[in-house]
Amino acid sequence: MHLNSVGSLWLRRYAMFVACCTFGLVIAGGLVTSNDAALSVPDWPLSWGRLVPTLEGGIRYEFAHRVAAMLVGLLTVGLALAVGTEKPLPDGRGSDGTTHLHAEPRPSGSGSWLAWAAVAVVLAQAALGGVAVRFVTPAWATIAHAALGQLFFAILVAICVGLYAGYGGGWAAPTVVCTVALFSQTILGACVRYGVMTPVAHIVGALFATMLVMWAGLNILLQNLENPRLRRPALVLLSITFSQVFLGIGSYMARIVYAGAPQPMPVLVLFTVAHVAVGSLAVGAAVALAMLARPNAFRVHGGTGCRRTPGGRSTGCCCCIPSWAPA
Amino acid sequence: MKKIWMGAVLAGSLTLGGCGGDKPAETAKTEATAPAGGAAATPDEANGGTITGKVAFAGEKPKMATLDMSANPACERAHKGSPQKSEEVVVNENGTLKYTFVWVKSGLPADKQWAVPAGTTSLDQNGCMYKPRVIGLMTGQNFEIKNSDPTNHNIHPQPTVNTDWNESQSPGQAPMTKSFGRQEVMIPVKCNVHPWMRAYIGVVGHPFFAVTGDDGTFTIKGLPPGTYVIQSWHEKYGPMEQTVTVGAKESKTVEFSYKS
Known part of the structure; x- marks a missing residue:
């Protein structure tokens, strides 16, 4: 599919990858809550005082969610850096060499802003997850954690679509x-x-x-x-x-x-x-x-x-x- | 490239920030065990009144679900050959109900302070089940939580009046001692590692309570003469109340009856 998109091919693919990973993270979070496993690891950021706890019962869900969240966080930082540094070639080609006829300027404005907003949200998510564990699931923290998770996914979708269709x-x-x-x-x-x-x-x-x-x-x-x-x-x-x-x-x-x-x-x-x-x-x-x-x-x-x-x-x-x- | 590394370090440090989290989660705050000033009274078992009784169960005995412990092989092994059933409703052979908390809800002198009962109350995690499922405590009374299993447990009481806490207990770890500072009937306790594990703790401000066992009976001794509201509480069937008047050295019988 050629959409004359504003983002280079590799960046678009990478953004899609991060969005798919985030969707997986949402599923992992759902599994934690549905299996009543949210507090099976009572400490944070370590898990049972270790980097890798014994994977049994509810610990499997909670620990998998934490690891997935960390990976998505790192991927998101990478995305923000990549979007921010992406520049069009003078002749209208992207950095991957794809021709972008009549292409608008690269998404250094809104796209970069969105990507860094995603980083801020994923960091807030990590902090909220920690608050929920440390302070034993205050309702506001768990609800905010769930809502921010959805917001984070929405931002990543916006970044992906923006790389195809522009942001302005x-x-x-x-x-x-x-x-x-x-x-x-x-x-x-x-x-x-x-x-x-x-x-x-x-x-x-x-x-x-x-x-x-x-x-x-x-x-x-x-x-x-x-x-x-x-x-x-x-x-x-x-x-x-x-x-x-x-x-x-x-x-x-x-x-x-x-x-x-x-x-x-x-x-x-x-x-x-x-x-x-x-x-x-x-x-x-x-x-x-x-x-x-x-x-x-x-x-x-x-x-x-x-x-x-x-x-x-x-x-x-x-x-x-x-x-x-x-x- | 430098920016990428900086970003990665930033994200990593914020995500994993505060390492050294092997410190156990915060412990529950408790109020003073005994009242400040003045001697706390103990039940006068020789001269006080006694209330005995049983918690009967009428109707068809409910069929309890078999617990699926396949999430943890250690738990499954503990019940090899005879899978563990849910203990939500345990009807004894004599048609009485086990694990019912019975306590004096009202009628005691408001200004009297009571001493914490002697002896240790334990909540054991054994076979990936809480034993016993229901315990009674007085406010400020210490109780012991043990892990007899070869697997990890977290203990997570869910009070609404007392302070919430959640702590881990590994196999072989020393028993932990806890208490609750405020009256609360009942406090659910759960293990999130093994979501079928559930216990209930009744915390009252005096020593006049009991939990029914294998014969479904209860005895509350040493009550001052007076009229009392006695409440029984069962996790599935809820509370029931009866009013009873008891004199010095007098014994009264109360029977609660739950229906399926």
């Missing part, structure tokens, strides 16, 4: 609202998981978030049926969100069925981890769609092939700006 330009309000709603849902979900809120708030929030996703997603989809660059991400967001709703129902049902279970049951663990992971994907997909739906996204093509039919549909190899997007 205005935002289309519905996609931003949709992203905020989905992110808020992950916070509500964390509140339910840690017992500071009843599931009702999360369920009501899910209704609102789903409606917003449908509004933004269908709007973009219907106006860009012939433009795969927006049709596909819109379809992905809609599919992920609907999957998430069913996973949410499954998690809730599993909670009821296994309410009296003496230990975390595999079905319950499966549903809740999948719900957390797909929740991350939903936020990530919303971020991606919000960035791709900007009027300035893929500006390298814009203005040459973009045509709008009388009915308002966009055609051609271009960024197809929704009718409600800012000019």
Whole structure:
């Protein structure tokens, strides 16, 4: 796939790798919570006073999460440095030699800022994880840890998409609202998981978030049926969100069925981890769609092939700006 | 390149910062064991009143789930041949309920201070189970936590009134001594390494409490004459209360009955 992207090939691949690792980290975190293993290692940053503890029971989940978090942290620092130092070649080629016709300047501004924001968030995550262990899971710390994890993944998705589509330009309000709603849902979900809120708030929030996703997603989809660059991400967001709703129902049902279970049951663990992971994907997909739906996204093509039919549909190899997007 | 190294060192030092964490996690704060000033009273078993009774269980005996200890081979080996069942509800042979905490909820003189009972109360981690599952303590009373298993455990009480703490205990490690400073019925205790492990601690401000055992009975001795609210508490079936009046050297019987 050649997208005339603003980031060099290796940088884009590296950013994707970091984002995939982060998604794995989200799953690892979900496994820790679902297996009730968060405090199986009572000290931090060492584990049972050692660098590598005996890997048994809940310690396996918690220690794997810590190691994965450290690796992702290091990878993120590398990404920030790489994004910050990435410069276009004078003739319009990236550092990998790929031609970037009409390419905008490299993402030394927003992209670099986002990458360093990711570093700040991952460091805050590490600190919050330590607070949760040292001060024995204060609810605010564990909820903030869960929320920041989702925010971190969203930032990495934004960096990845930005390396393809650029960072500048205005935002289309519905996609931003949709992203905020989905992110808020992950916070509500964390509140339910840690017992500071009843599931009702999360369920009501899910209704609102789903409606917003449908509004933004269908709007973009219907106006860009012939433009795969927006049709596909819109379809992905809609599919992920609907999957998430069913996973949410499954998690809730599993909670009821296994309410009296003496230990975390595999079905319950499966549903809740999948719900957390797909929740991350939903936020990530919303971020991606919000960035791709900007009027300035893929500006390298814009203005040459973009045509709008009388009915308002966009055609051609271009960024197809929704009718409600800012000019 | 220099920047990359600086970044890596920065991230590493912040992630692993504060090494030397082999210091155990903070210990629970406790209040004074005995009241300041004035002698603390002990139950007068010779002249005081006695409340005895049993906790009956009516209905079909619930079938307890078999615990899956495959996450830890040492735990699984401890129950080889006879897999461990959950002890959430243990109905004795005589139809009574084990692990029910019974205590005097109210009726004692408010201004009286009570001495901490003599003897050591222990909570053992044996076969990757807490033994016993339910214990009673007086505020400020020390109790011992032992690890008889060849595996690691963390002990994590989850009080709402007392201070939360979470500490590790490796195989062969010396028993740890702890106490709780405030009355709280009950405090759940869990091990996050082995999430099926669960115990409950009842902490009250006087020595008038008991936990039912294999015969489902309880005895509370040395009560001053008076009228008391006696509460029984079971982890699945919750609390029940009865009011009873007892005189000097008098013995009264109370029976609690839970249904499935």
